[in-house]
Structure formats: structure tokens, C-alpha cells
Amino acid sequence: xxxxxxxxxxxxxxxxxxxxxxxxxxxxxxxxxxxxxxxxxxxxxxxxxxxxxxxxxxxxxxxxxxxxxxxxxxxxxxxxxxxxxxxxxxxxxxxxxxxxxxxxxxxxxxxxxxxxxxxxxxxxxxxxxxxxxxxxxxxxxxxxxxxxxxxxxx
Amino acid sequence: xxxxxxxxxxxxxxxxxxxxxxxxxxxxxxxxxxxxxxxxxxxxxxxxxxxxxxxxxxxxxxxxxxxxxxxxxxxxxxxxxxxxxxxxxxxxxxxxxxxxxxxxxxxxxxxxxxxxxxxxxxxxxxxxxxxxxxxxxxxxxxxxxxxxxxxxxxxxxxxxxxxxxxxxxxxxxxxxxxxxxxxxxxxxxxxxxxxxxxxxxxxxxxxxxxxxxxxxxxxxxxxxxxxxxxxxxxxxxxxxxxxxxxxxxxxxxxxxxxxxxxxxxxxxxxxxxxxxxxxxxxxxxxxxxxxxxxxxxxxxxxxxxxxxxxxxxxxxxxxxxxxxxxxxxxxxxxxxxxxxxxxxxxxxxxxxxxxxxxxxxxxxxxxxxxxxxxxxxxxxxxxxxxxxxxxxxxxxxxxxxxxxxxxxx
Numbered sequence: 001x002x003x004x005x006x007x008x009x010x011x012x013x014x015x016x017x018x019x020x021x022x023x024x025x026x027x028x029x030x031x032x033x034x035x036x037x038x039x040x041x042x043x044x045x046x047x048x049x050x051x052x053x054x055x056x057x058x059x060x061x062x063x064x065x066x067x068x069x070x071x072x073x074x075x076x077x078x079x080x081x082x083x084x085x086x087x088x089x090x091x092x093x094x095x096x097x098x099x100x101x102x103x104x105x106x107x108x109x110x111x112x113x114x115x116x117x118x119x120x121x122x123x124x125x126x127x128x129x130x131x132x133x134x135x136x137x138x139x140x141x142x143x144x145x146x147x148x149x150x151x152x153x154x
Numbered sequence: 155x156x157x158x159x160x161x162x163x164x165x166x167x168x169x170x171x172x173x174x175x176x177x178x179x180x181x182x183x184x185x186x187x188x189x190x191x192x193x194x195x196x197x198x199x200x201x202x203x204x205x206x207x208x209x210x211x212x213x214x215x216x217x218x219x220x221x222x223x224x225x226x227x228x229x230x231x232x233x234x235x236x237x238x239x240x241x242x243x244x245x246x247x248x249x250x251x252x253x254x255x256x257x258x259x260x261x262x263x264x265x266x267x268x269x270x271x272x273x274x275x276x277x278x279x280x281x282x283x284x285x286x287x288x289x290x291x292x293x294x295x296x297x298x299x300x301x302x303x304x305x306x307x308x309x310x311x312x313x314x315x316x317x318x319x320x321x322x323x324x325x326x327x328x329x330x331x332x333x334x335x336x337x338x339x340x341x342x343x344x345x346x347x348x349x350x351x352x353x354x355x356x357x358x359x360x361x362x363x364x365x366x367x368x369x370x371x372x373x374x375x376x377x378x379x380x381x382x383x384x385x386x387x388x389x390x391x392x393x394x395x396x397x398x399x400x401x402x403x404x405x406x407x408x409x410x411x412x413x414x415x416x417x418x419x420x421x422x423x424x425x426x427x428x429x430x431x432x433x434x435x436x437x438x439x440x441x442x443x444x445x446x447x448x449x450x451x452x453x454x455x456x457x458x459x460x461x462x463x464x465x466x467x468x469x470x471x472x473x474x475x476x477x478x479x480x481x482x483x484x485x486x487x488x489x490x491x492x493x494x495x496x497x498x499x500x501x502x503x504x505x506x507x508x509x510x511x512x513x514x515x516x517x518x519x520x521x522x523x524x525x526x527x528x529x530x531x532x533x534x535x536x537x538x539x540x541x542x543x544x545x546x547x548x549x550x551x552x553x554x555x556x557x558x559x560x561x562x563x
Contacts, residue, residue, distance in 0.1 A: 065558070
């Protein structure tokens with residue numbers, strides 16, 4: 001059985017209370033909206049990509065601690081990375097949360113993002129943790145329609 | 155107060171352990187647990203008298219039909235309906251309201267007409283009227299609520315000046331717990347010439363309901379919120395209105411004679427019960443009513459109100475907790491927020507202590523906008539809950555505050 005402390009790690013509580021990059025991005029050339037209507041989690045993501053490098057990224061919105069901390073830590077993790085590196089991080093996080101082939105053998109290789117490894121034991125909250133990542137994926141893919149990580153069975 | 159120590163063994167699910175804790179089920183406004191007599195009634199129906207109703211020429215089918223029609227009489231008695239045929243069995247409140255919108259509404263609402271709803275209506279007493287108004291080119295007028303979570307009577311009166319065709323409101327709010335002055339609202343709406351639809355999803359399980367003294371025209375209820383099976387429920391309506399209404403679903407059972415190109419309709423209530431009905435649900439609902447009647451609805455109401463008062467008092471002692479809804483005239487529904495902790499995080503933390511609460515918008519998004527919150531946490535009580543459950547709730551809420559280092563909002 002998993003403990004609450006596995007879910008609400010200090011890193012997550014800190015980023016929930018003080019989200020980083022919680023702002024709009026001047027001159028953004030990528031953007032996407034994430035929305036989990038049943039939950040009420042909403043994220044609006046803006047990115048300025050220069051060549052293939054993510055120069056600046058910011059988010060706004062509201063939601064639970066997991067979704068907010070996830071968005072905050074994601075922006076920190078991908079800033080300065082190439083879009084290809086960000087996409088491969090997206091797959092690693094997605095598979096770590098959902099259980100998939102691209103899950104890192106050792107979550108600590110993800111640095112601070114390893115804080116989300118415990119979410120897997122709380123199936124109802126996986127959609128909160130991956131909303132920001134799916135929103136980033138949509139922004140980098142130039143997808144216009146809002147993203148959701150809620151399935152019809154929620 | 156009810157003797158919960160005696161009642162709880164009737165509910166097998168309450169023996170379940172959740173994360174090593176006893177199950178503290180406080181999501182009764184969403185659905186209630188089922189006592190043995192209801193479970194037994196459903197099983198006994200299939201074990202002893204199952205057959206298709208209203209058509210068999212054999213004894214078993216007659217027994218099944220009697221059980222189904224007896225269940226209708228039981229529901230009629232429970233809410234003091236005008237007659238047994240005033241009770242149309244449905245899948246629940248949502249289908250009941252859609253029946254009214256789809257049948258009475260489509261036959262009577264015209265372009266330019268007004269339909270009135272309130273800002274505290276559940277989506278199921280709002281969206282069917284949105285659909286109807288969009289189809290008919292009618293206007294939907296939403297009545298505002300007061301700061302303490304009641305229907306704003308001045309705005310209600312203003313809305314009635316439009317001479318609406320129909321006025322819909324909840325007897326008890328699922329999000330706030332407010333018990334609305336339903337008889338008074340119905341009287342005012344009738345005086346303005348409107349037909350009155352009461353959403354009884356949250357009142358039927360918790361108060362003594364008398365549709366004749368309310369004098370509403372349509373009253374919708376759900377069985378699963380009052381100890382009965384999922385998919386049980388009814389529309390209770392004035393028989394003269396039902397007589398005049400066109401059918402809702404076409405199919406078997408609802409017809410009298412069928413020709414190549416047209417049909418004539420069965421008597422009410424069968425006109426509205428096309429297809430093989432959910433007999434198991436009706437039988438289960440009747441068993442739930444017998445159970446509640448044995449407890450006494452006045453005592454059920456008193457029990458829940460006492461629990462709600464205690465829960466509100468105890469929660470408000472925690473710095474940073476805000477409880478929503480009026481101070482009095484409320485049922486056993488306690489919506490709250492705690493500082494800047496998101497209600498979903500609260501629900502996850504409480505779940506680890508075996509406590510089930512609802513977190514979210516409770517299918518009342520227009521109301522949440524007016525409260526200025528994206529979501530609330532909601533504890534709601536029923537006959538098997540007691541003060542121990544409130545103790546567990548309060549301990550777990552405080553624990554959440556410690557974990558998050560809560561900052562009062």
C-alpha cells in the first residue's frame with residue numbers, strides 16, 4: 001500500500017504553493033489549452049520556440065496540487081531543451097505514470113520529475129499529473145483543440 | 155437520533171475496510187448504500203417471480219405484474235401522489251425531467267416563451283431545458299441565488315413577470331443543502347400561469363414529501379439516493395397533465411392498438427413506459443420505502459439535520475475552513491473548502507482514512523461560478539452515519555491541513 005507521502009512529496013507541495021513560470025510568455029509561438037472538465041483542472045500553456053529550442057515557457061490556470069506542481073516542474077524541466085528532448089521526456093513521464101515501455105528503469109534519472117513516480121499508485125490522480133505534459137505535447141505539435149486527460153469512464 | 159448501531163449491520167458494504175480503516179461513507183448525496191431488505195427484494199424477485207409484466211397469460215407473469223404495480227402504489231403512498239397512475243417509473247430524476255421536457259415541453263413551449271430555472275439547479279434540471287429552449291426558440295431565465303445560498307425571491311418574482319410557461323427548481327440543493335420553500339415557489343409560479351417542475355432527487359430521500367400539498371405539477375425522484383437500486387426512479391405528475399401529454403418513448407407496452415402507419419396509446423402511466431420496465435428496480439425501490447417508513451421520515455430528516463449541524467460546527471472550528479450554504483433550512487449536505495487546498499487533494503487525503511466524500515462541481519457549474527470557487531468538497535449524510543463518522547472526517551481534514559501547511563484563503 002502506498003502512503004500519502006508518496007503522492008504529496010515535498011517537491012510537489014512546494015511547487016503547488018509556489019508555482020514556477022506561472023505567467024504568460026511574450027512573443028510565444030506555441031500555445032495549447034489543457035482542460036479536465038470533470039475535475040476542474042485547467043492549464044493554459046505558452047511557449048517560445050527558437051529554432052528547435054524551447055527558450056521560454058509559462059503556464060496559467062487552476063487545479064489541484066498534483067496538476068499545478070506537474071505544470072510547474074514541467075516548465076522548469078523543458079526550458080532550454082530541444083523540442084525533440086521535450087517530446088522524449090513527455091513519453092518517459094507518460095509511461096512512468098501509466099506504465100509503458102518508455103518508463104525509465106530508474107525514475108531518479110528524471111531528477112525532480114521523479115517526485116511523480118508515486119502518482120502511479122493513485123490511479124484517480126494520474127490524469128492530474130499528465131495534463132500539463134499532454135498540453136505541452138499538443139503545443140509542440142501545433143494542435144489547436146484543447147487537450148484532456150479524462151477518459152469517458154471518469 | 156436514529157439508533158445507528160442497530161442500523162449499520164443492515165448495510166453489508168459498511169463492513170468493508172478501506173486502506174486499513176473502517177469505511178466512512180459520506181457521499182450520500184451522490185448515491186446511498188443498500189440495506190439487506192433491498193438486496194433481498196431484488197434477489198427474491200429473480201428467484202421467485204421473474205417474468206415479463208403486463209402480458210403473460212400465466213400465473214408467474216401475473217405475480218411479476220402485481221409486484222411491479224404494488225411497487226407503484228408504494229411510491230405513490232410515500233410521496234402522497236394523486237393516484238398510483240400518477241407515478242411513471244423511470245431510470246431516475248434525470249430521465250424523469252427529460253420526459254417532461256421531451257413530452258410536455260415539446261408540446262407546449264413555443265418560440266418566444268420563457269422557461270425559468272434557478273442558479274442552484276443540478277445540470278439535469280438545467281440542460282434538458284436548455285435543449286428544449288434551443289429547439290423551440292424559447293428563452294431560458296435563470297433565477298439568482300442570495301449570498302447565503304437561497305433562491306433570491308425578489309429575482310424569482312421578477313422572472314415570473316415574464317409569464318413563463320414552466321418553472322423548474324430543486325426542492326433541496328445537492329450542492330448547498332438548501333431546503334427551498336417549494337410550496338411557496340409553486341404557488342407563486344402557478345399564480346403567474348406556469349407549470350411547476352420540482353427536482354426531488356435530494357428531498358425524497360431526506361424529508362417527508364407530500365406532492366399534493368406542494369401542489370407541483372411534476373415531481374422527479376431517484377431511487378438510488380434513497381437506499382434503492384441504481385436505475386430506479388419515478389416521475390410523479392398530475393394525472394390530467396399526463397393524460398394530455400404525447401408519449402415520450404415509442405415501443406411495446408405504451409401502445410393500445412398499432413396500425414401500419416399509426417398507433418393509439420395505452421392508459422397512463424403505461425403510455426410513458428415503453429419497453430420492458432426495470433421491474434427489479436421498482437421492487438427494490440418499494441423495499442427501500444418500506445425500510446425508510448419503518449424508520450420514519452421525520453426521524454430521518456431530524457437525524458441528518460443534527461449530523462449536518464454538528465459537522466458544520468466542528469468543521470468551522472478549523473481555521474481556514476469555509477462552509478457553504480444557509481445557516482438554517484438545510485438538509486444533510488455540507489459543502490466546504492479548506493484554505494487553498496484543492497478539494498480533489500482533500501478527497502484523496504480523506505480516502506486514505508477510509509472516508510468517501512465528493513470533490514468537484516457537483517454537476518452545478520453555474521452555481522460554482524457564483525460561489526467563486528472551481529470546486530468544493532462535500533460531505534453528505536444518511537441514516538447509517540453517526541457522530542463517529544464526523545469525528546473521523548474532522549481528524550482527516552486537520553491531517554490534510556498539516557500535510558499542506560494550509561494558508562487560510
